[in-house]
Amino acid sequence: MPNNPMDYYLIDEMFSADERAVRDTVRKFVDREVKPIIGEAWLKGEFPMPLIPKMAELGLFGSTLPEEYGGAGLSPIAYGLMMQELERGDSGLRSFASVQSSLSMFAIYKFGTEEQRRRWLPQMTAGKVIGCYGLTEPDAGSDPGAMITRARKTDKGWVLSGVKRWITNGTLAGVAVVWAKDEDGQIQGFLVEKGQPGFTTKDMKTKVSMRASITSELYLDGVEVPEASRLPGVKGLGSALSCLTEARYGIAWGVVGAAMDCLKEAIDYTATRTVFGQPLAAKQLTQERLTDMLARVVGGQLLAARLGQIKAAGKLTYAHVSLAKRENVRRSLEVARMDRELLGANGITTEYNAIRHMVNLETVDTYEGAYEVHSLIVGRDLTGQAAF
Amino acid sequence: MKVAVLVKHVPDTETRIQVKPGDKKINEEGVTYIISPFDEFAMEEALLLRERLGDVQITAVALGPQKATEALRTCLALGADDAILVSDPAFEGADAYVTAKALAAALKGGNYDLILAGKQAVDDDAAYVGTAVAEFLDLPVINLVTKLEVNKAAGTAVAARDLDGYSQVIEVKLPAVFTAQKGLNNPRLPALMGIMKAKKKEIRTLNAQALGLAPNELGAEGAKVEVKEMFVPSKARKNKVLTGAPAETAPELVKLLAEEAKVL
Numbered sequence: 001m002p003n004n005p006m007d008y009y010l011i012d013e014m015f016s017a018d019e020r021a022v023r024d025t026v027r028k029f030v031d032r033e034v035k036p037i038i039g040e041a042w043l044k045g046e047f048p049m050p051l052i053p054k055m056a057e058l059g060l061f062g063s064t065l066p067e068e069y070g071g072a073g074l075s076p077i078a079y080g081l082m083m084q085e086l087e088r089g090d091s092g093l094r095s096f097a098s099v100q101s102s103l104s105m106f107a108i109y110k111f112g113t114e115e116q117r118r119r120w121l122p123q124m125t126a127g128k129v130i131g132c133y134g135l136t137e138p139d140a141g142s143d144p145g146a147m148i149t150r151a152r153k154t155d156k157g158w159v160l161s162g163v164k165r166w167i168t169n170g171t172l173a174g175v176a177v178v179w180a181k182d183e184d185g186q187i188q189g190f191l192v193e194k195g196q197p198g199f200t201t202k203d204m205k206t207k208v209s210m211r212a213s214i215t216s217e218l219y220l221d222g223v224e225v226p227e228a229s230r231l232p233g234v235k236g237l238g239s240a241l242s243c244l245t246e247a248r249y250g251i252a253w254g255v256v257g258a259a260m261d262c263l264k265e266a267i268d269y270t271a272t273r274t275v276f277g278q279p280l281a282a283k284q285l286t287q288e289r290l291t292d293m294l295a296r297v298v299g300g301q302l303l304a305a306r307l308g309q310i311k312a313a314g315k316l317t318y319a320h321v322s323l324a325k326r327e328n329v330r331r332s333l334e335v336a337r338m339d340r341e342l343l344g345a346n347g348i349t350t351e352y353n354a355i356r357h358m359v360n361l362e363t364v365d366t367y368e369g370a371y372e373v374h375s376l377i378v379g380r381d382l383t384g385q386a387a388f
Numbered sequence: 389m390k391v392a393v394l395v396k397h398v399p400d401t402e403t404r405i406q407v408k409p410g411d412k413k414i415n416e417e418g419v420t421y422i423i424s425p426f427d428e429f430a431m432e433e434a435l436l437l438r439e440r441l442g443d444v445q446i447t448a449v450a451l452g453p454q455k456a457t458e459a460l461r462t463c464l465a466l467g468a469d470d471a472i473l474v475s476d477p478a479f480e481g482a483d484a485y486v487t488a489k490a491l492a493a494a495l496k497g498g499n500y501d502l503i504l505a506g507k508q509a510v511d512d513d514a515a516y517v518g519t520a521v522a523e524f525l526d527l528p529v530i531n532l533v534t535k536l537e538v539n540k541a542a543g544t545a546v547a548a549r550d551l552d553g554y555s556q557v558i559e560v561k562l563p564a565v566f567t568a569q570k571g572l573n574n575p576r577l578p579a580l581m582g583i584m585k586a587k588k589k590e591i592r593t594l595n596a597q598a599l600g601l602a603p604n605e606l607g608a609e610g611a612k613v614e615v616k617e618m619f620v621p622s623k624a625r626k627n628k629v630l631t632g633a634p635a636e637t638a639p640e641l642v643k644l645l646a647e648e649a650k651v652l
C-alpha cells in the first residue's frame with residue numbers, strides 16, 4: 001500500500017489517543033463547516049461569523065486553560081494539532097483562534113487578577129466575548145518597544161491615548177488587550193472594553209491577504225480606564241512578547257495544515273488533469289515538484305511535533321519557537337506556491353485552495369515576528385550578539 | 389432511565405479495502421477505524437434523549453479487539469457515562485449470530501430501558517445484530533427508526549419508520565431495541581472538554597468467561613455461517629457518491645462531469 005501523503009512518516013504514532021481525538025474532531029469540523037464556505041467568505045472579505053458559536057461549542061477557545069476557566073487543559077501537542085486543522089481550512093480561521101486563545105485569553109490568564117480572569121475567561125471560552133490584542137502601531141511593528149501609545153496615571157486610574165493598527169478582530173472585540181507606555185517608559189497592559197468613551201475601531205478594507213479575517217485599527221482618544229483594568233502581572237515588554245511566543249507556537253503547527261491541504265490538492269489535481277495525452281502526475285517535472293512539497297510538509301510536521309514535546313516537557317525557549325515559526329511558515333508558503341503553479345489557471349481561483357493559502361501565508365510570514373526578525377532572534381541565540 | 393448503545397468499530401469508509409490472497413478477512417494494516425455511521429445516529433439519539441428527559445444513564449457497548457476501545461472512547465467523549473468492551477481472542481471467526489449472542493449476554497441483567505443500535509454496520513452490512521440481540525433478550529425490536537419519542541412515565545416509546553412510499557408510527561412498551569436509520573438525527577462531534585473527561589471514565593472489558601459463554605458457542609465454531617472466500621474484485625467500479633445539501637453537491641457534480649467524466 002502506498003504511504004499516506006498526509007502522514008508520510010507515521011507521525012501519528014507520536015501522539016496520544018486523546019491528542020488524535022482532538023485532531024479528528026477539528027478535522028471533521030473543518031471539512032463539514034469550513035471547507036464548503038471559506039472560498040466565498042474569503043472573496044467577500046468576511047469572517048464567517050456563524051462559525052464562532054460552533055467553535056465555542058467544540059471548546060476550541062482557551063482550550064489549554066484549566067477547567068475552572070472553561071478550558072479543557074489540552075496538551076501542547078493537542079493544541080498544535082487543533083491549529084494545524086484550523087489552518088488546513090484557512091489561515092484566517094486559525095488567526096481568529098490564535099488571537100482569542102493564545103494572545104487575549106492567555107494575557108488575561110497569565111497577567112490578570114483573579115477577578116479579571118473570572119469576569120472574562122468563561123465568556124471568551126463560550127465565544128460570547130471576542131478578544132483582540134493591540135500591540136502593533138502604524139510606526140511600530142517589528143520593534144514594538146518604539147510604540148507611541150501612552151498611559152497616563154490619574155487619581156481615578158489611567159488615561160490611554162494612541163493608535164493601534166493591524167489588529168486582528170479589532171472591530172469584533174468586546175475586550176481589547178492594549179499595550180501602552182506609562183510615564184516612566186514602562187510597558188503596561190490594559191483591558192479596554194468596547195464602547196468605552198474615546199475608544200473607537202475601524203476595519204482595514206484593502207487587504208489582498210487574510211481576507212477571511214477581520215483586521216482593524218484601534219483609536220484611543222483619552223480613554224479613561226480604572227486601575228482594575230490594568231493587568232497587574234505585566235513586567236514590561238517581555239510580558240507582551242511572552243504571549244506572542246504562545247501564539248507563534250500555534251502558528252508553527254498551523255501553517256503545516258495549510259501546506260498539507262495544498263499537497264493533497266496538488267496530488268488530486270495532477271492525477272486527473274491531462275496534459276499532452278497523459279495525466280500531469282505522470283510527468284517527471286510534476287513528480288519532482290510533488291516530492292519537493294512532501295519534503296516540506298514532512299519537515300514541518302516533524303519540527304512541530306518535536307516542538308510540542310519540548311513544550312510539554314517545560315524546556316521550550318522562545319528561540320526554539322522562533323526557528324520553527326520562521327521555517328514552517330516559509331516552507332509552507334513555498335508549498336502553496338508550488339500548488340498554485342501545478343494547478344495552472346485553476347490555481348488562481350478560490351474554487352481551489354492554492355492561491356488563498358498562498359496569499360494568506362504572506363501575512364503569516366510577516367506577522368507574529370517577520371521572517372527576518374526570527375533570523376535575528378535565533379542569530380542572537382547563536383552568537384550572543386543582538387543585531388536588531 | 390438506562391440506555392445502552394451498541395457501536396461497532398469499522399474501517400473508515402474511505403479506506404481502500406485489501407485482502408491478502410487466501411485470507412477470509414480484510415488486511416487491517418494501515419486501516420483507520422471509525423464508528424459505523426449508523427451507530428453514530430444511535431449514540432446521538434441517546435444523547436438527545438438525555439437532553440430531553442434529564443437523568444439518562446448511557447452505556448456504550450462494543451464487541452471487538454482491544455482496538456475497538458477507540459470507538460468506545462469516542463462515545464465516552466460524546467457523553468456516555470460508561471462503556472463495556474466485549475473482547476476475547478476466542479471470538480476470532482465469529483459471525484453476526486455469535487456477535488449478537490455475546491452482546492446479549494453482556495447486556496443481560498443491565499436493566500436497560502432502551503437498547504439502541506445502527507440498522508447495520510457498514511463493513512459487513514449484515515443488518516442482523518440489533519434484531520438478533522432483541523431476540524436473544526426476548527425484547528421487541530423496531531428497525532430503521534427515523535424518529536423516537538420516549539414517554540418515561542408510561543414506560544413506552546413511539547418510533548417512526550420511513551418505508552418505501554409510506555411511513556409508519558409504532559408504539560412499544562419498554563424495554564425495547566431500536567435500530568437507527570439515516571435521518572434520525574444529525575450526530576455531533578465530540579467536544580475537546582469531553583475528550584479530556586473521557587480519559588477518566590471507565591471501560592469494562594468482558595471476556596467469554598465473564599459472559600458465561602462456552603468455547604463451542606464462540607468464534608468459527610459457534611457461527612451459523614461460514615465465509616468461504618473473500619477477495620477484492622479485480623476491476624472495482626469507480627463509484628463516487630456526493631453527500632451534502634443539493635446546493636453543495638450540484639456544483640461539485642458539474643465539476644466532476646466536466647473534469648473527470650469529461651462529458652460536459
Ligand SMILES: Cc1cc2nc3c(=O)[nH]c(=O)nc-3n(C[C@H](O)[C@H](O)[C@H](O)COP(=O)(O)OP(=O)(O)OC[C@H]3O[C@@H](n4cnc5c(N)ncnc54)[C@H](O)[C@@H]3O)c2cc1C
Pocket residue numbers: 099133134135136138140141142143165166167168169210215363366367368369370371372373376387388
Ligand atoms: C493580517 C494581519 C494581522 C495582524 N494582526 C495583529 C494583531 O492582532 N495584533 C498586533 O499587535 N499586530 C498584528 N499584526 C501586525 C504584525 O505583527 C506586524 O505587521 C509585524 O510585526 C511586522 O511589522 P510591520 O508590518 O510594521 O513591518 P516592519 O517592522 O516595518 O518591517 C518591514 C520589513 O523590515 C524587516 N525588518 C524589521 N526589522 C529589521 C531589522 N532589524 N533588520 C532587517 N530587517 C528588518 C521585516 O522583517 C520586514 O520584512 C497583523 C498584521 C497583519 C498583516
